[in-house]
Amino acid sequence: MERPVHNMSHLFAQLGQANDEAAIARFIESHRPLANSVQLSEAPFWTPSQAAFLRESILLDADWAEVTDELNVKLHARH
Incomplete structure (x- = not known):
């Protein structure tokens, strides 16, 4: 069974x-x-439910993990 493919738009x-x-x-x-x-999940701009979703995405290697990691990289980048 294929895992769903999520993109940044879906994550937001x-x-x-x-x-x-x-x-x-x-x-x-x-x-x-x-x-x-x-x-990423500890950033002060997330609501508690958003933070929990992001934390679980990574910890559980969920379908959202790849795009969550992409967001993590972008938010840590120094441009």
Whole structure:
């Protein structure tokens, strides 16, 4: 059985955020760079339910893990 393929737009929709390309770019630009010591799910801008979803995505290697990791990299980048 194939795993579902999720992209950044799907992830932002799942998180209850605006999920068009421009909104995603603005979100990332306005929240980066996260300090290296801050895990994605610990960032102060997430609600508790968003943080739990992101944490579980990575810990459980869920269908969302790959795109969650992609967001993690983008938010930690120093541009």
